[in-house]
Amino acid sequence: MNKKSLLLISLLTAMTMLFAACAPAVQPAAPAQPAAPVQPAAPAAPAQPAAAVAAPTEAAAQPAAPAASGNKVVIKWFIGLGTGSDPEQQEPQKKAVADFNAAHPNIDLQMEVVTYNAAYDTMATELASGNPPDVVGPVGTSGAEAFHGAWLDMTDLIKETNYDLTNVDPMTVAFFKTDQGQLGLPFAIYPSELYYQPAMFDEVGLSYPPHKYGDKYKMPDGSMVDWNYDTLRKIAMMLTVDKKGKTPNDTGFDPKTIVQYGFVDSDQNLRGIGNYWGPDSIVEADGKTVKIPAHYVAAWKWWYAGMWKDNFIPTQAVIQSPEFGATNSFNSGKFAMSINHLWYTCCIESAGNKWDIAAIPATPDGKKVAEMNADTFRITKNSKHPKEAFEVVRYLINDQALNLLKTYGGFPARKDLQKDFLAALDEKFPQKPDWQVMLDAIPYQDIPNFESYTPNYQETINRLGTFQQLMTAQGDVDMDKEIAKLKIDLQVIYDKKTK
């Protein structure tokens, strides 16, 4: 063998060894574990409303069936990015599919159900492989923005089919309109409201929070003040007590022995807290520059002080503790007030049967804002049959509305269906909460929504979540420094997808 050949063999062997060393089959020494061929749980995704609050079960993913024979157009309906993958939801969904197929002989609608934990990865794989589903839903804003750019603008289809949008609030239509067009139609909405425990207010002689947007609040001294977050802070501090019955306003108050908190913002993220002070975006109009609105900073500082200085908001350790509901805080019965969405009625069975709902406080400049979650069905941009897909969406949102809304626990965006839904809620909650508050909140939804688009969406949410975890875990955070760092990090994150 000559020198050249030997060199070539050696080089190939060395490269082989190097690449083999990088292969996933390597058996590392303890304590590192070997890479087992296992389906890992998907990373944490933004919370989804309604039935997804209960952990999705491990219903097996049902792959799409082969295309129907004949001249039928096959439409694939992907379920799992939001609710819809629980076992008890399958029969109603199958019924919806069967009814649709019976009524549409030219279309073969096929379901693909994926568990929530695997849905993001599955959807990403299908998009990347050029085999996207046609219809996706029900999916909320967060789930949809994780695949920003993948959705069809339905404007032309709405015009062509003369789709009737007069039976929904115009704000709910605007909710799904972005710079990329009308990407969804109103289906299920979940306005936010202030859940509160009247008994706790009675105990300290406080007036209840106002139920009408724009009403003032009566303080203990009889003065009428604006119902905003400053007022909420004041009364929340009066409603927070330690085991000796002292409040944060009292000398000798011990924050380590609090038995009742005045306020908790359940399931809210930093953008949601920011939107309490007024809806905004964390992206400039150019779509690639970070913006941290000044009022977001103010809202975050208010919230942080509420946890560590004024002590009326629980920290993460408290929220996670079993004594305070193990993340289902208001349900523990130890919180006087909580902001949450309508879908929270799924999970409130232990909060007693006396709670009620009130208007969300106004922003510091007096604006009425009630944040919204909303689910709908979307059509992928690369669907080969957009017209047929739109027919499916139209059918699910209208003809199957009652069947599916009941399945998903969603409040109808259609005004003509809302009365029946509220009647069902009254049966479930005998104290008959003031649902009118929730209806009144619809026009005040936050646009831009607190889950609206940012570049590199999932990574942005992740980075914000890291900052939020820091705030809830440590009482000595330099907020200005961390926010400055957040801004730099977010710009790097945006640049990854916008350059």
Added chain:
Amino acid sequence: MAAVATNSKKNGFFLWGMSPNSRREAIWGYIFLSPWIIGFLLFTLIPTVATLGFTFTNIVIVQEGAKPLAFVGLDNYTTLVKDSQVWESLLVTLKFAAIALPIGILLPIALALLLNSKHLRLANLFRTLFYLPYIIPFVAAIFLWSGMLNPGTGWINQALRAFGIANTPNWMEDVNWVYPSLVLIGIWGIGNDMMISLAGLQGVPTELYDAAKVDGAGFLTTTLNVTLPMISPIIFYNLTLGIVGLLQYFLVPLVLNSGTGQPGNATLFYNMVIYKTFFTYQNMSYGATMAWLLFLITLGITLVLFKTQKYWVYYAAESR
């Protein structure tokens, strides 16, 4: 392959210049090798080279804002330098490795020394018991451990409370205890390394121990001057694979807390960030860039190990 090599030596490596018989033998050799070669090319070499190409583009799963696929030069690399999450996660990985690696190397040897002791009764039983956890399906084992480490209901904390320790650790939620928790989970699976160490120990010539005994060496002196040098190739093997494995560590935290990095990003390992960059953030090019950085770091450390082995690894069968 030997026939090919032998004939190649006589007649040249490639098929030209060979005698017809040699060529026929060589062709059959390559045919039998071809499944591995094709597999290696298709599933390892070509994809690996392709990812290098990806690092110079802007491949994402869903192109935001209808941006076309483009060559972006060194943008991904400059972003890598500026990305604090990359360096923080590398630091997390190295911090964990600094704790886990010594334990992962020394503990199997210590157990093997105990198992190799002539005074131990029922050695076979202990060997089996130590090895058994290794064969339990990995994800099932992690779920089991998450139950055991539960701060409220886990039996470890219950046992500690029974011994009068009121302030039991919040294992997976406390930044001070999360690494010991992960090390505990890892220790459970050291059976394989222990068996390899034991095999190495049993290969040490007994006359060396006799000679040491004659010279008056005690247990510690014998271990340090006879046993460890003789099993240094095993230690080198475990160390190399241990470092490679720890740099790729992510499956345990992924299963335990869905890759959130909690508590406080203490479990946001570098490979976890790569996984999330690929599959959660859908940024294939940037993920490929991060993967290549990991490859270079791993390669660098491995080369250092191989270079320095001549100073501390003793191969009894070869001359130094």
